[in-house]
Amino acid sequence: MKKKKSLKGLGARYGIKIRKQYTKVHFTLKQKRTCPQCGSTRFGRDAVGIWSCKKCLYKVAGTAYDIKV
Numbered sequence: 001m002k003k004k005k006s007l008k009g010l011g012a013r014y015g016i017k018i019r020k021q022y023t024k025v026h027f028t029l030k031q032k033r034t035c036p037q038c039g040s041t042r043f044g045r046d047a048v049g050i051w052s053c054k055k056c057l058y059k060v061a062g063t064a065y066d067i068k069v
């Protein structure tokens, strides 16, 4: 019997709802973003709620896991 692929970092002790949420958040964080200012893809989360561009140092406030659209 094949084992089901477990999601990185989380075991089976967590509920499926939490795991799904985690996956979504993780995916959102890892997603490549483009800087609204210079278009560089080196745009990412700097700290919780702060997103910044590594190239032009443009900073924007957002939520913990995503920038506001």
Ligand SMILES: [Zn+2]
Residues within 6 Å of the ligand: 035, 036, 037, 038, 039, 040, 053, 054, 055, 056, 057, 058
């Ligand atoms: Zn930039």
